Amino acid sequence: MGVAEPRLIIQQALAQAQSGRLGPAIAALERLTQKKGAPAEAHHFLGMLLFRGGQTERAIFCLDRASKLAPGRPQFESNYANVLHAAGRTEQALAHYFLAIHHDASYAPAHVGLSGTLLGLGRLHEAEQHARLAWEQAPDNAEAASNLASCLILTGRAAEAVGRLNDAIARIGPGVQLNTLLAAAMNYDASSTPEGILEAHRTLGRLHALAASSLEASGLPPLKTNADSDRLRIGYLSADFGDHPVGMFIEPALESDEGMAVFCYATGPVAPDRRGCGVTWRECGGIGDRDLVSIVRADRIDVLVELSGHSLGHRQTAVAARMAPVQASFLGYPATTGNPAIDARFVDGFSDPPGAETWCTERLVRIDPCAWCFSEPAGAPEPGLPPCVSGRPVTFGSFNNLAKTVPAVLDAWTGVLAATPGSRLLLKNGAFIDERTRARILEALVARGVDPSRVQLVPPTRDAVGHMTAYAHVDIALDTFPYAGTTTTCEALWMGIPVVTLAGACHAGRVGVSVLSAVGLEAWIARDPDEYVRLASTLAADRERLVSLRGSLRDRMRRSPLMDREAYRSRLHAAYIELAQQRRGGSA
Amino acid sequence: MRVVWIASYPKSGNTWVRFLLYHYFWGEPANSLEINRRIPDLHRPSGRIETASDRLFVKTHLIRSEALPFLAQTERAIVVTRHPKDVLLSGLNYARLENEAVDASAYARAFIAGGGDPAWSQMGFGTWAGHAASWLGGAPFPVHHATYEALKADPHAGLRAMLGFVGEAIDEAALARAVDLSGFERLREMERREKSRGAESLFRGGRASLSRGAMFMNKGATGQSLAHIDPALDAEFDSAFATPMARFGHGA
Numbered sequence: 001m002g003v004a005e006p007r008l009i010i011q012q013a014l015a016q017a018q019s020g021r022l023g024p025a026i027a028a029l030e031r032l033t034q035k036k037g038a039p040a041e042a043h044h045f046l047g048m049l050l051f052r053g054g055q056t057e058r059a060i061f062c063l064d065r066a067s068k069l070a071p072g073r074p075q076f077e078s079n080y081a082n083v084l085h086a087a088g089r090t091e092q093a094l095a096h097y098f099l100a101i102h103h104d105a106s107y108a109p110a111h112v113g114l115s116g117t118l119l120g121l122g123r124l125h126e127a128e129q130h131a132r133l134a135w136e137q138a139p140d141n142a143e144a145a146s147n148l149a150s151c152l153i154l155t156g157r158a159a160e161a162v163g164r165l166n167d168a169i170a171r172i173g174p175g176v177q178l179n180t181l182l183a184a185a186m187n188y189d190a191s192s193t194p195e196g197i198l199e200a201h202r203t204l205g206r207l208h209a210l211a212a213s214s215l216e217a218s219g220l221p222p223l224k225t226n227a228d229s230d231r232l233r234i235g236y237l238s239a240d241f242g243d244h245p246v247g248m249f250i251e252p253a254l255e256s257d258e259g260m261a262v263f264c265y266a267t268g269p270v271a272p273d274r275r276g277c278g279v280t281w282r283e284c285g286g287i288g289d290r291d292l293v294s295i296v297r298a299d300r301i302d303v304l305v306e307l308s309g310h311s312l313g314h315r316q317t318a319v320a321a322r323m324a325p326v327q328a329s330f331l332g333y334p335a336t337t338g339n340p341a342i343d344a345r346f347v348d349g350f351s352d353p354p355g356a357e358t359w360c361t362e363r364l365v366r367i368d369p370c371a372w373c374f375s376e377p378a379g380a381p382e383p384g385l386p387p388c389v390s391g392r393p394v395t396f397g398s399f400n401n402l403a404k405t406v407p408a409v410l411d412a413w414t415g416v417l418a419a420t421p422g423s424r425l426l427l428k429n430g431a432f433i434d435e436r437t438r439a440r441i442l443e444a445l446v447a448r449g450v451d452p453s454r455v456q457l458v459p460p461t462r463d464a465v466g467h468m469t470a471y472a473h474v475d476i477a478l479d480t481f482p483y484a485g486t487t488t489t490c491e492a493l494w495m496g497i498p499v500v501t502l503a504g505a506c507h508a509g510r511v512g513v514s515v516l517s518a519v520g521l522e523a524w525i526a527r528d529p530d531e532y533v534r535l536a537s538t539l540a541a542d543r544e545r546l547v548s549l550r551g552s553l554r555d556r557m558r559r560s561p562l563m564d565r566e567a568y569r570s571r572l573h574a575a576y577i578e579l580a581q582q583r584r585g586g587s588a
Numbered sequence: 589m590r591v592v593w594i595a596s597y598p599k600s601g602n603t604w605v606r607f608l609l610y611h612y613f614w615g616e617p618a619n620s621l622e623i624n625r626r627i628p629d630l631h632r633p634s635g636r637i638e639t640a641s642d643r644l645f646v647k648t649h650l651i652r653s654e655a656l657p658f659l660a661q662t663e664r665a666i667v668v669t670r671h672p673k674d675v676l677l678s679g680l681n682y683a684r685l686e687n688e689a690v691d692a693s694a695y696a697r698a699f700i701a702g703g704g705d706p707a708w709s710q711m712g713f714g715t716w717a718g719h720a721a722s723w724l725g726g727a728p729f730p731v732h733h734a735t736y737e738a739l740k741a742d743p744h745a746g747l748r749a750m751l752g753f754v755g756e757a758i759d760e761a762a763l764a765r766a767v768d769l770s771g772f773e774r775l776r777e778m779e780r781r782e783k784s785r786g787a788e789s790l791f792r793g794g795r796a797s798l799s800r801g802a803m804f805m806n807k808g809a810t811g812q813s814l815a816h817i818d819p820a821l822d823a824e825f826d827s828a829f830a831t832p833m834a835r836f837g838h839g840a
Contacts, residue, residue, distance in 0.1 A: 064655065071660050091631060091650060091712040095657045098633040114633060126632065435685075436788065 006032055006039050014045060022053050033062070040070035044079070051083045059083055067096070074100040074107035082113045085120075093117055108138035115147040119154075125436030127151050140172055149181045155437055156405040158188035176211065176317070179204045180310050187334050187508045188483045190408040194359045194506050201338030204310065205320070205361060209340055211289075212320035220293050225325055225584075226300040231261045232580055234573075235301035235324060238332065239268030239313025243464075245487040246307050246332045247271055252373045252565040253572050254279050260573060263299055265292070268313055289318040296323035302580045306342070309333015326579045329362065331372075334483060334508035336360040344579055346572070347371050350514035351507050359506060365575050370518035370561045372511070373568040374490040380468040383496030383554065386475045386546040394423040394540045397474030397497075399467075399488045402431035404480035405441070412502070412529045413478060414448040419537035425450075426473055428458035471495035475546055476539050484512040493519060493557055496550035500536045502526045518562040519553075590663035592754055594627070594647045597719040598708055599678035600670035601736040602647055603790070607775060608747045609645055611766035612759075620778055620790035630657070643754070651714040651722040663730075666750055667723040670736035670810075671838045672704070672716045672829050673822075677812050679705050692817045700821070700828050717832030724836060735837055737810050743767045 009032050017025035029046035032038050047062030063080040070076060081096035094117065100110035111134035118127035128151035134144035145168035152161035165182040172178065183200040186192040226233050236254070240246035241264060254262055255277045262279045264270075267287070275281060282299075284292055292315060296304060304324035308314035311332045319327055320341045328344040329337050336345065338361050345362040348371040352364050388394040396416055398405070405427070417423055425445075432438050438457045446452055461467045468491065477492035479485050479501035489512050492499050501512030503525050513525050524539075526532035539545065557563050594609075596602040606627045610617060614626055624634050630648040643663070650656055652665075670678075676699045683690045698706055703715030713719055724733055732753040739746035744767050751758055768774075782789040814821035833839065 067657070068660055071658070077657075089712070092655055092657075094633060095630050095648075095650065098628070098630050099657050101633050102628070130633075 006042055010039075010041055010045055013049070017049050017052070022049060025049055026053060033065075040066045040073070040076065043069060044076050047083070048079060051086070056083065056087050060087060060089075067099075072099075072103045074104040074110055077103070078107060078110040078113055081110070081117075085113065085117045090117060090121065106137050108134045108141060108144065111137065112141060112143045112147060115151070116143070119147060119150055122430065122433040124151055124155055124431060124434045125440075128155075139168075142168065142172055142175060142177055145172070146177050146181055149178075149185065153181070153185050153188060153403050154431055155440065156188075156402050156407075156409075158185045158403070158406055159191055161185040162189050162192065174203065174207060176204070176207050179207055180314075183335070183338070184310055188403055188406055190406055190482050192482075197335055197506065198338075198359045198361075201310075201336045202361060203338070204316075205338030205340055208316045208320040211317040212322075212341070215289055215293065215317065215321050218290070220290065220321065221297050223297050223322060223325070224300055226302050231259060232577060233261050233263065233300060233302045234576055235263040235265060235296060235299065235304040236307060237265040237267070237296070237304060237315060237319070237323075238307035239266075240307060240311075240332060241266045241274055242269035242271050247274060248375055248487070249331050249372055250307060251375060253569055255569060257569075257573065260576070263301060265296060267292075267315060289315065289321065292318045293321045293323050302326060302583075303328060303576045305330050305346075307332045309335070309337050326583045328365070328579070334511070335506065336362060343583075346575065347507060348514050350517045351510045356507065365579070367568075367571045367575060370514055370568075372486060372490075372515060372518075372562065373565055374494070374515075374557065374562050375565075376563075377464065377468055377491065377494060379465040380491075380494060381465075381472070383550045384472055386497075386543070386550055387473055388475045388540075389543055389547055394420055395426050395473060395475050396420075396423060396478050396536060396540075397426040397428070397471070397476070397492075398478045398480065398485075399428045399470070399491070400480045400485045402427075402429045402437070402441070404483045404485070405429075406480075406482075407444070408482075408529070409480050410441075410444055410448060412481075412532055414445065414450055415529065415533040416478065416536045417450055417454060419533050420540045423540060424454045424456065426456045426458065428460070428470055430460045432457050432459040467491075468495060471497060476500065476536060478536060479512045482506070482509040484509050486511045486515065489515045490557075490562070493521075493553050496553045498524055498539055498546070498549055498553075500524050500526060500532055500539065502529065502532045515562060519557055519560045589661050590643050591658045591661045592643060592645050592663055593665035594645055594668070595652070595665050595723050596649065596668040597670070597675060597704065597713060597716050598649050599675050599682060601668045601734075601739060602649070604736075604739070604770060604775070605666065605668055605734070605750070606645070606647055607770040608743070608766055609750070611769040612747065612751065612762050615765075616769055619788075620782060621788055623790055649708070649711075649713045649719075651712065651719050652727060653722065664732070664754065665723060665727065665729060666732045666734060666753065667720075668734050668736060668739075669720050669724075669836055669838065672833065673814060673825055674736070674810055674812050675704075675716060676700075676814070676825070677809075679708075693821075696814055696817050696821050697824075700825050703828070716829070717836070720832065720836045733837070737838070740810055743770070 013025040013028040026049050032042045043062045044066035047059045051059035077096045077100035081093040084093035097114040111130045115127045115131035131148035149161040149165050162185045183204045186197045265282045265284045267284045301324040303326045305328045309332050322341045327342050329342050330346040342362050344365045349368050477497050477499040481502040482504045489499050503513045627645040680695050779791040
């Protein structure tokens, strides 16, 4: 075999693959690799093309062969690691990133892939180190910027993430990946203004509209209406029908009634007990935007409710291509989507009081008195006595995502501890699986003057029952801001624990207001950080009240609009009917 | 480059062997993370590897298979095994470094039923017996088998055997110094020092775990019992592990 011939075959195959002719490209490389003495490149690129074609196991075989034939090529090892990571073989992936970096410590793609893998493992500190290395080596690499920003957001440093993302976008140019993170980061950042958040989402919406126009131009089935049917067709689109708060909160709405057919488009796992209810389930995991749009359009949905906003697993480009005559956003995101193809967003008068329209691109549809419906968590123990009445110090707690624990929140919690001598702070969240992240938060509190012995940082429990049981160690829950909790607030109340929240300016900071108002607990809503500290310390001083609440909050929730499933479903369905009718009448 | 694996199931003394070798070849490190720079951990790529020669010691917990990286460059392997009951208890301590609420009985029974920590199996480390068999049976390169128990009983002899295995002429003074520097209490003190000042450390667990008395360098014990968790556990364990323990030189 000549030297030039294999290289030429490889180049031609890659060119074919580039122009979309994956099959012939794979066939050519397969023929080449069957010859004796085929170069490692042939095996490597065959592996990469097989992976692109969805043949992961065969891809791994070829990539492994290439790695053995030509040990020490950072590109080969890094690509191989990426494929192993995608196949779920994480430790093997780490080993091959190791090889890539060992052979070339400045090889940015390996640091990028490695930081992404470590992010997935929750090894946030290491992920950040490699993302920073990748950023230094390749400042034009959007993935490097994205990974670094993700690390910063997930560890409560949204302001720094916003700065990094703005720098990256200025350098690389706007794009869905970076602009999505920027918009999301601003929801957490106390220094972001409502105007800035709106503008970031408008920009993001335009990017999705642009991507959708390309999708439309390449040919999509027509959008047909369901005007002839007697039954309204409602569709829900989400990646979170599995074990996720969005799945829990939407579940009461899924039961169809006589005048309504419900379709669920699941782009992720579905919890077994969520199936049924007369709902038609469409498994859409791994499906591209074009196919997703085609499937939903074929069902002639009247109102499509997307439940992700810009959260992980969102399908905003498909939504921007318009899959139904009326499209709405709900539950999974704390701000406007900015997507011009989303007509409505379901909120309530507490989360979005009159005037909130100023900060939205969608029409706000208020599902008053409360836009959330909490379902009884399975296996939650009965609330016991507050820990502070059994000789232990008063314990303030927050089980919110660490991303929401931004510096302003740490300031307020420091104030709460200072105003309540002898009290303790217990924080529990998924990010605390990483010891350096725990250390960083402890250091941040110590730097504010908090004695470390007053702080307990707890990693996640193994199951939901353990999670709910952990509330037994908390006397008073402290909400976060400017991005308030939803599930955590409901769970704390369910365990008989009062929650102190700080009312924010935008939806993200007002969900706690909505939840507490629905249960008639407006007294725990602070208007500013000083009042937040005062409310928390006042509650801490009233042990009798804490005992009484432990025994009464659960019943109070059950009797409140927050847990009235029938009324909630009626309100939501009425809103769907009104939106569909307005659309048919030409005014939606 | 010639790779010499330091291969073991987790919690079997791999870190200790790395310290012994580091101290012998390079003296006392400024901090524990320096170990990674000279004797890297395959599972924690750092990108700051320095090799003084073309030989590279690499730590791994992976089972030996065709999927193991560096196979073409592999020269030999030092394989460390430890009595699986001590591995179980060390694994339990390790899990509690991360989460003090881990239930001891549930952890032990999952370990016994799975032939090792199920989480480790999922990570590609196999079962205790599977891991040992993969490295000690039929490897296409020379393998030196060190047991934790023998190393603890006579660390000088253990390190001397490892150095001989990799072809080093022994410097007795350096060997004695390496064993001294790698003593359990010295390493425990290094862990305590690093964690108490919140520094990054090779020893997992952080300052919070230190404050409640949990350490990576836990006991270094051998011949332990599970009876303090549940009196029935020792019998369950011995029944499940008797055959592989005998096969790999760890009498019940």
